[in-house]
Amino acid sequence: xxxxxxxxxxxxxxxxxVFVHMVDPGKPGVGIHDTDQxxxxxxxxxxSQLTAFSEPSSKEHxxxxxxxxxxxxxxxxxxxxxxxxxxxxxxxxxxxxxxLCQQAPDHLRMKHYQxxxxxxxxxxxxxxxxxLQDHTSILAEGVFLTTGHxxxx
Ligand SMILES: Cc1cc2nc3c(=O)[nH]c(=O)nc-3n(C[C@H](O)[C@H](O)[C@H](O)COP(=O)(O)OP(=O)(O)OC[C@H]3O[C@@H](n4cnc5c(N)ncnc54)[C@H](O)[C@@H]3O)c2cc1C
Numbered sequence: 011x012x013x014x015x016x017x018x019x020x021x022x023x024x025x026x027x028v029f030v031h032m033v034d035p036g037k038p039g040v041g042i043h044d045t046d047q048x049x050x051x052x053x054x055x056x057x058s059q060l061t062a063f064s065e066p067s068s069k070e071h072x073x074x075x076x077x078x079x080x081x082x083x084x085x086x087x088x089x090x091x092x093x094x095x096x097x098x099x100x101x102x103x104x105x106x107x108x109x110l111c112q113q114a115p116d117h118l119r120m121k122h123y124q125x126x127x128x129x130x131x132x133x134x135x136x137x138x139x140x141x142l143q144d145h146t147s148i149l150a151e152g153v154f155l156t157t158g159h160x161x162x163x
Contacts, residue, residue, distance in 0.1 A: 011120075015110050016065050018118045030120045031148045033127045033140065039107025042158055043100035051096045058090035060099065062106035070109065077102045123148075 014030060021028060032038060037045070039062075053060075061073035072080065078098055079088050088094070111120055129141040130153055140148045 011107070012063055012065070012110055015114050015118060018115050022115070022117050025117070027117050027119055030118065031123065031140070031150065032120065033123045033125065033142065033148075035124060035126050037104055038122050039103040039105075040100040041103060043096050043103060045097050045100040045104065047097050047100075049095045049097060052093045053096050053099055054093065056091045057088065057094045060102075062103060062110075068113075071106075074099060074102050077105065 011030070011032070018028070057078055058073065058075040060075075061071075063071040063073070065071075074094075075088070075090050078094055081101070082088060082098065114120060123142060126143045127140050128143055131139045131141065133139045133149060138150050138153045140150060140153060142148070
């Protein structure tokens with residue numbers, strides 16, 4: 011999503027509007043790193059190696075280490091080589107999702123569906139139809155599957 015937003019100025023001339031439909035039953039951005047889990051579950055990656063932003067185009071685009079320092083410095087000292095709580099990464103990813111949505115240009119329209127996608131079917135018109143749990147569907151030019159690798163049926 012970060013790249014879709016970053017590249018948005020390039021397709022402004024091609025399309026009046028681009029719609030991004032994001033399907034996830036959880037809180038957007040968080041993924042596997044549940045924000046309700048206990049603090050003692052730690053990441054197995056050091057904090058300075060994690061970032062939601064591949065293009066450091068803005069000072070606001072903090073990596074996980076910088077964000078943790080801003081958010082939790084008053085609670086404990088944080089070094090670039092620290093293994094921090096998984097819960098914090100979920101919070102960071104949620105924060106970065108919100109920030110990206112706010113920074114999206116007007117011609118990029120984003121919508122989150124808090125549900126599961128249960129199927130993807132090719133339609134006759136060459137598009138993909140993503141079927142949601144409540145049997146409604148989204149017709150799309152393209153689909154990115156980013157389902158991670160936990161609890162996949
Ligand atoms: C238990 C565990 C611990 C991990 N710990 C670390 C770690 O410490 N450090 C590290 O770097 N990596 C870790 N990983 C790897 C981790 O998966 C990746 O770092 C990262 O979370 C992958 O991001 P993602 O967005 O691809 O997938 P995820 O974070 O797994 O997100 C996938 C999303 O897809 C959604 N989804 C799945 N199926 C559907 C569907 N049918 N319809 C709609 N939405 C769906 C889920 O709700 C979820 O929000 C861990 C993985 C697991 C399983």
